[in-house]
Amino acid sequence: MKIDGNAIRPGNVIEHKGGLWRAVKIAHTQPGKGGAYLQVELKNIKDGTKQNERFRSSEKVERAILEQKDYQYLYADGPMHTFMDEDTYEQISMSDEDLGDDAVFLQSGMKVTIEMYQEKPLGVALPEKVILEVVETEPALKGQTVSSSYKPATLENGLRIGVPPFIKQGERIIVTTAEREYVSRAD
Structure with missing residues (x-):
């Protein structure tokens, strides 16, 4: 158009x-x-x-007129990621290269929106926030307050972000997918 x-x-x-x-x-x-x-x-x-x-x-x-359709993320097979159309159960695959940096947030069963142009997938719109587990972080130092600076933490998907000092290894936290920042503890 x-x-x-x-x-x-x-x-x-x-x-x-x-x-x-x-x-x-x-x-x-x-x-x-x-x-x-x-x-x-x-x-x-x-x-x-x-x-x-x-x-x-x-x-x-x-x-360009893009078609947006809801899919469910199924699994990764090496550099390829498989998604299923929730209406027709048809599956499509996209590579790490197609997904870019967003591939680290994909979790089995996650609902995403895929933009397509002339039946070819272009990109994935992730949920605003995801829940991830902290696999490695430094213990809080005595005397540190909640308002002090964040400490580095490694998440289950390999992403490194800053978290408040009270977050411990093994805790589940909510992270924004766009800014890649800590939001809060997960319930």
């Missing part, structure tokens, strides 16, 4: 220079000389590279 160059919004996916690009940031610019344009920071969906482009309102760009 063709749209005007100044109609691009953050999150839109466009076909540009032979690839699919997601608009990350936009800024309307009106220089003193010449016509106004839209400065857009684009991120390549395939390889993650970024670039800045200028689009004038007179330019037309092709907006």
Whole structure:
């Protein structure tokens, strides 16, 4: 679907220079000389590279229509991850490369949303928060208070994050998938 160059919004996916690009940031610019344009920071969906482009309102760009579908994560087999469509029970696989850094959060049975373009999976939208177990952390030092700085901890998926001093090895905690930060203890 063709749209005007100044109609691009953050999150839109466009076909540009032979690839699919997601608009990350936009800024309307009106220089003193010449016509106004839209400065857009684009991120390549395939390889993650970024670039800045200028689009004038007179330019037309092709907006890609993405289909979003709910899947359940089943298992990993080496670098490949298998997901099942919850309606048809059809399975698809995506590689570590396709998933990027998000692959560390996948857990058996997790419900995710997969974006597809022309029947090809592009990426996975994870839940906002996941529960993970702390497998290694330093013991709290006597006299440390809750408001002091965080200490490093290694989680069951290999991720290293900062946790409050009262968190011990073996505890289950809630972590945000976007910021990769400690939220709270899990019940």
